[in-house]
Amino acid sequence: MKIALIGLGNMGLPMAANLLKAGHQVAGYDLLPGNCAKHAANGGRVATSVADAAGDAEVVVTMLPAGRHVESVFTGQGGVFDAVRGRTPLLIDSSTIDVATVRRLAAEAGAAGLDLLDAPVSGGVGGATAGTLTFMVGGTQGGFARAEPVLRAMGKTIIHAGASGAGQAAKACNNMMLAVNMIGVAEGFLLADKLGLDRQKLFDIASTATSQSWAMTSYCPAPGPVPAAPSNRGYAPGFATALMLKDLTLAQGAAEGAGAPTPLGSHAQRIYAAMAEAGESGQDFSVVFRWLAGQTRDEAV
Numbered sequence: 001m002k003i004a005l006i007g008l009g010n011m012g013l014p015m016a017a018n019l020l021k022a023g024h025q026v027a028g029y030d031l032l033p034g035n036c037a038k039h040a041a042n043g044g045r046v047a048t049s050v051a052d053a054a055g056d057a058e059v060v061v062t063m064l065p066a067g068r069h070v071e072s073v074f075t076g077q078g079g080v081f082d083a084v085r086g087r088t089p090l091l092i093d094s095s096t097i098d099v100a101t102v103r104r105l106a107a108e109a110g111a112a113g114l115d116l117l118d119a120p121v122s123g124g125v126g127g128a129t130a131g132t133l134t135f136m137v138g139g140t141q142g143g144f145a146r147a148e149p150v151l152r153a154m155g156k157t158i159i160h161a162g163a164s165g166a167g168q169a170a171k172a173c174n175n176m177m178l179a180v181n182m183i184g185v186a187e188g189f190l191l192a193d194k195l196g197l198d199r200q201k202l203f204d205i206a207s208t209a210t211s212q213s214w215a216m217t218s219y220c221p222a223p224g225p226v227p228a229a230p231s232n233r234g235y236a237p238g239f240a241t242a243l244m245l246k247d248l249t250l251a252q253g254a255a256e257g258a259g260a261p262t263p264l265g266s267h268a269q270r271i272y273a274a275m276a277e278a279g280e281s282g283q284d285f286s287v288v289f290r291w292l293a294g295q296t297r298d299e300a301v
């Protein structure tokens with residue numbers, strides 16, 4: 001198929017590479033020439049603009065930083081909506097953005113007879129490179145059926161979460177739960193340290209007991225028990241604190257809009273904001289363990 005991929009950053013570039021490997025023709029576009037050059041080196045066509053990329057595409061995938069970038073790429077002059085007028089390619093936004101923006105864009109697309117799906121991902125750069133991402137998809141059943149074979153070239157788990165916005169809703173809920181969970185594990189291991197309890201002993205007990213979680217068994221924020229975890233390589237990401245803060249902020253925006261009480265989600269956002277302010281933005285989000293260890297009890301509550 002002819003696929004346009006707009007946004008060839010940390011995630012978009014390896015996603016485009018997997019589409020190429022699956023035999024698709026991929027026209028890539030990014031504002032940064034260096035990223036375009038990497039796409040060319042992978043065997044892709046470099047488009048000269050959004051319109052050039054989307055002009056004859058059967059599927060348009062966007063992988064951009066935030067809602068305002070997605071909005072401008074779709075609705076701006078020379079944007080995707082302009083470029084595909086008179087045709088009905090499938091539109092897939094895989095960026096992590098707010099539910100309201102994607103619903104607005106999907107409605108605008110629908111009025112022009114186009115299907116626009118929200119399909120944010122989980123799995124990070126490692127998953128994007130290995131082609132094992134999880135896609136959580138919001139949109140019509142028909143759109144999902146068209147998207148699935150394309151997404152399959154970039155991911156392993158492809159789930160239709162529901163109508164437009166449901167993919168972004170799933171992403172916001174998942175990452176809010178993850179952040180709360182990660183802070184909880186970090187607090188438990190810190191308390192263990194302070195009580196003189198051996199970390200490995202706590203891990204051996206808790207990882208088979210009722211507090212067992214992915215944050216502990218695959219990604220333990222305290223150095224030691226899980227050798228492959230970022231905590232054992234100086235908290236190099238992984239999934240950066242800045243991205244977790246972005247997702248927690250999106251979750252709080254969604255919770256406010258929906259009137260959902262999320263006291264721990266809100267507290268987690270404040271903790272990640274404080275960590276970012278303290279210079280931890282580029283570190284893996286499990287650095288919350290080290291950050292808490294540097295706080296007094298009064299500072300951190």
Ligand code: NAD
Pocket residue numbers: 006007008009010011012029030031032035063064065066069072073094095096097121122123124125238239240243246
């Ligand atoms: P990134 O900043 O590395 O890449 C985004 C790219 O978009 C950049 O190369 C930028 O130049 C390009 N861009 C911005 N505006 C553009 C425009 N108008 N036209 C063309 N290109 C434009 O970000 P990333 O890490 O690849 O993340 C992309 C999205 O995926 C984000 O929404 C992020 O939250 C989400 N995400 C990231 C991860 C991760 O681990 N990096 C994991 C899951 C989800």
